[in-house]
Amino acid sequence: MSAEMHTMVGVYALDALDHREQVGFEAHLSSCPSCSDELIGFRATVERLGGATATTPPPHLRDAVLQLVAHTPQERRVIPMHRSERWRQRMPLLVAAASVLIAAGVGALYIGELSRSSQEDDVIAATDASTSVERLDSGTQVKVIASESMDSAVVVMNRVPALEANTNYQMWAIGPEGAKSLGVMTADDIAEPTTRLVKGIDGVQSVALTVEPEGGSTQPTTKPLVKVQLT
Amino acid sequence: MVEPVPLHGDAAGVPETTLSTLMVRVAKGDEPAFAALYDRTCTAVHGLARRVVRDPARAEEITQEVYLQVWRTAGRYDPDRGSAKGWLLTLTHRRAVDVVRHDQASTNREAKYDWAGGPDIDVVDEQVMTRLEHEQVRRCLQTLTDLQRESVTMAYYGGHTYAQVSSLLRVNAATIKTRMRDGLIRLRDCLGVTA
Numbered sequence: 001m002s003a004e005m006h007t008m009v010g011v012y013a014l015d016a017l018d019h020r021e022q023v024g025f026e027a028h029l030s031s032c033p034s035c036s037d038e039l040i041g042f043r044a045t046v047e048r049l050g051g052a053t054a055t056t057p058p059p060h061l062r063d064a065v066l067q068l069v070a071h072t073p074q075e076r077r078v079i080p081m082h083r084s085e086r087w088r089q090r091m092p093l094l095v096a097a098a099s100v101l102i103a104a105g106v107g108a109l110y111i112g113e114l115s116r117s118s119q120e121d122d123v124i125a126a127t128d129a130s131t132s133v134e135r136l137d138s139g140t141q142v143k144v145i146a147s148e149s150m151d152s153a154v155v156v157m158n159r160v161p162a163l164e165a166n167t168n169y170q171m172w173a174i175g176p177e178g179a180k181s182l183g184v185m186t187a188d189d190i191a192e193p194t195t196r197l198v199k200g201i202d203g204v205q206s207v208a209l210t211v212e213p214e215g216g217s218t219q220p221t222t223k224p225l226v227k228v229q230l231t
Numbered sequence: 232m233v234e235p236v237p238l239h240g241d242a243a244g245v246p247e248t249t250l251s252t253l254m255v256r257v258a259k260g261d262e263p264a265f266a267a268l269y270d271r272t273c274t275a276v277h278g279l280a281r282r283v284v285r286d287p288a289r290a291e292e293i294t295q296e297v298y299l300q301v302w303r304t305a306g307r308y309d310p311d312r313g314s315a316k317g318w319l320l321t322l323t324h325r326r327a328v329d330v331v332r333h334d335q336a337s338t339n340r341e342a343k344y345d346w347a348g349g350p351d352i353d354v355v356d357e358q359v360m361t362r363l364e365h366e367q368v369r370r371c372l373q374t375l376t377d378l379q380r381e382s383v384t385m386a387y388y389g390g391h392t393y394a395q396v397s398s399l400l401r402v403n404a405a406t407i408k409t410r411m412r413d414g415l416i417r418l419r420d421c422l423g424v425t426a
């Protein structure tokens with residue numbers, strides 16, 4: 001097993017392991033000085049492969065990025081921590097939390113606060129994060145970045161249409177048992193982009209956004225503006 | 232208030248000390264430093280995203296997400312663990328690979344592009360350093376055996392797992408793993424990577 005592990009360092013440096021193998025190899029890496037050593041050179045090599053491609057992005061992208069940044073709080077973190085270390089620390093807790101959720105069914109959905117950007121970052125940066133996106137012709141875009149291992153997702157909404165008077169947006173998690181509210185958003189909650197952290201995604205098949213009467217509804221009452229299918 | 236950032240070099244050839252210094256300033260919320268970081272690295276980040284996902288709109292999304300992530304988490308960047316550009320490219324590659332694998336899973340678009348193609352240069356105002364870097368990488372890729380080169384480029388530029396490479400090339404997985412490692416060793420030595 002261990003001899004086979006040593007051959008994986010190249011595959012790992014190329015990001016060519018699937019998620020599960022990647023986690024397994026990171027565990028090996030922490031206790032294998034020869035792989036860690038070899039990885040340093042491989043990382044630098046792969047960096048040269050990456051740096052050898054060049055495409056100038058369109059100018060509008062620069063404007064969009066700088067504008068987003070001007071409105072995005074930075075994570076407050078003093079000590080840089082290595083990803084795999086954080087991963088190892090959290091792993092047992094996550095496994096425990098996931099089993100509790102499975103035992104309880106899809107009962108633990110709740111929506112986080114907008115300001116918890118570091119939790120959002122952790123989901124976005126998770127090695128198994130996968131992105132599902134739905135775009136409308138109007139330019140509205142809703143993206144769901146979900147991490148199974150963290151049992152969480154970040155919903156990012158761009159160019160959401162303005163609300164009419166006395167209405168709110170409401171976000172829903174749709175699973176085999178129907179729709180569960182992920183929270184109500186008023187016109188004041190809509191930013192560019194609007195982001196929401198969703199914890200407890202076990203069993204969730206899609207995330208939908210509907211327009212509801214002020215204060216929200218217990219079940220969706222309108223056809224979703226956008227529905228993002230998760231994979 | 233903010234001292235002007237000296238402008239020299241390009242995405243591929245910026246002295247690393249400059250990028251690391253910029254990263255430190257970005258971590259403190261310095262927006263002009265962030266803009267300078269973007270200007271100096273965006274052709275490399277976007278180029279890699281384009282190379283892996285192929286689709287221009289998807290590549291733009293990845294580029295935007297990577298820079299947003301860099302802004303938010305700049306404080307996590309640790310110069311002792313590698314170069315700033317390496318960090319950016321790692322974030323870009325992982326995200327691009329996620330998108331490719333996700334798209335493959337949902338639409339099964341098995342891309343019909345030239346696997347062995349190596350790096351792309353698709354830039355109007357291509358700069359000298361990038362071209363030199365490109366030439367050197369291409370030359371070194373040619374020193375690999377065909378199977379080593381295909382394994383490395385299909386994984387890195389194609390976003391495929393070694394298991395996918397194995398089934399696409401009809402070569403057993405253990406052999407592919409070994410060829411990826413051997414290929415990287417040869418590439419590392421050819422490029423004169425000293426780390």
Ligand SMILES: [Zn+2]
Pocket residue numbers: 005006028032034035036
């Ligand atoms: Zn090892």
